[in-house]
Amino acid sequence: MHPHIEKLYLSAAKPERLIIGLMSGTSLDGLDVALCRISGHGRYTDVTVEAFTTCDYPQEVKDKITQVFAKQVVNLEYLTLLNAWLGQYHGQLINQCLARWQVSADEVDVIASHGQTIYHSPKHQHAYNEFGNATLQIADADHIAVTTGITTIADFRQKHIAGGGEGAPLAQYGDYYYFASADENRILLNMGGIANLTYLPKGAEINDVICSDLGPGNTLMDAYMRLHFSKPFDEDAKVARQGAVNQLLLNELLNAPFFALKLPKTTGPEIFNLALLEQAQATSQTQQLSHQDVMATLSALSANIIAKYINELSSTDTAVYCSGGGVHNVWLMQQIKRQLAPHVSLKNSDVLGIHPDAKEAVLFAILANECLAGTPANKQVSEVPNITMGKVSFAD
Template sequence: MSQLSYTIGLMSGTSLDGADGVLVEFSGRAPRVVASASLPFAADFRAELLALNTPSHNELHRAALAGNRLAALYAEVVAELVQQAGSQGIAAQRIRAIGAHGQTVRHQPQRTGAEPAGVGYTVQLNNPALLAELSGIDVVADFRSRDVAAGGQGAPLVPAFHQALFGRDDAAMAVLNLGGMSNLSVLQPAGSAVPVLGFDCGPGNALMDAWCQQHTGQPFDAGGAWAASGRLLPELLERLLDEPYFSQPIPKSTGRDLFSQAWLAQKLQPFTGERAQDIQHTLTEFTVSACVAGVDSYAKESKELIVCGGGAFNHHLLERLQARLPGLCVSSSAQHGLGPLQVEAAAFAWLAWQMLERQPGNLASVTGALGPRVLGALYPA
């Protein structure tokens, strides 16, 4: 490209903690984050988004209102990014678009046999038209649907970005995103005939956060300290891992549709007398076990496991990953130039840029789609 190109990426994940935004410069091979901002979800909004993950009263109306509220929050994040850009001499007119993923509340991409094409669906709450109106910047949204229409899982969509950002010429690498769910990208050296792989391992922070909120009043287990104070309950861990999803072959993706608080409550029924911190410890080990199984199955040749997402700040979890993967160096994405909470937002800035350039955003080897597809729908300002 003849001049620098800028896009904004916005991400609010299944952890339901808030919205993260980055302004990304595209020049040369590697994208560069030039500004970042985030805003937390208010407690009532977080509760409403969580409730909308399951069927409930008047949910279409409530979902529309939640999409409006999310777009307004996104617009606040964008305003902060535009202000930071201005202080660096980057005019708002140079920002080509905003990539806004929205808030996933349903994700059932499996083929159903239903007409006309036998595909499933995915739903992300958002109002990209309102965001374009509020920000005055073009918005690209609805990234997953095109891949699902092509027979894919619609997720994960970040492995192609991970390859562009973290891929090495001389070694295979793996990137583990620990959001509400955990997903793994398996990156190959330059010139390799082996395709990039990616899939959801299972739960990331979602179940740990829910248990922590219920028993401590805190939205997450800071640093994993509470989990570290407990002990493992082997029978509970075995019961948690006794879920057919873990034995499914890739491509695969999951979410709160499966790993919900109701799912956890059913698994915990025989363990009502156990200490809360012991259950938290075991839930942490459950996340670790699911991730380790993914690495062992598909990323044995990797030299390093780069961890991003909110779970990268859970020191106890990272220590357990390193202990169970002694052959890999486990590190935070911050050690590779991008903060853990910036990676996914930057991925959606990249996906928006790909859409504007009419370049594919998916990898069929990851999602199982029939082939590469341009992802996203454009909402002009």
């Protein structure tokens, strides 16, 4: 048996595994790195986050990714080079984290890398009848593995598509395995660039779970702030608070075809971008709005769609646990809360033991744990493929 295969076999047989989960989302703000000790698998998964940090991307890294991010036409040579470079860079960031945490590479069983989404194109979003769902993440896992000396499991979304899914959201698996409750109706709401949720009715089986993208979380607001204020986001909602919601523009934004699709569905900045906003302003004749009014309206859009779907899913007492960068936008959180039904409570995911910024990195660590130690399933569940995800890259 090859030594690497033997090591994977031994890791799978261990009572617990040390897995590093990585996440870099559509906000392009940095790499979330979560050091997770995981035991069990499936519904018997137990996770302890032993360390977590976000490695902020310097502006030059953001600029590199932005050159190819969510664009239909890119420089293919540059994309090829960036794929390898970003994998090496992520590996270097992991090495820095391990040194800071005083953890040796030999102690870590595997790295679980989401990669950096460059383009997401579900079938409902493109015009090519002969093609199905597709997605592309870069930050090559072989480069991460070689740079760190740690076996790396990555490219989870491709298997999801190959199994009949849209490649997103993948939170359904980890949310069900770790957060489902026998006593409480739960919604796990993640507000990154795109907002998504997982609905977990109490006592749920996997086919009772609903997981879907909802629409823009921070992506439109962040893009507008970068363009007009040269800032990555609206800190403390200082700009949005100064404006007034324009109902004409809000109604036009809500007319986006994505919102007419039934759950579950996926989307990304390929759709929710400044071109969409520009078109909506032209149609609603609101081009002369102040920047403050536009930001107030974009914030209202995110709050409106999030609250709408939560209320539709919550017919009785339900606890909503929030994660992602949006939880730091107190103004947005207040807007959502005001629109929720009285029987719905809003909390942060740290109440469940997972830091709001760490949750998605932890979920990919859980997916890697399933790849190592889970039980394969050979059936389609609730329109979502119940399959083992992840490709394995060895360190040498």
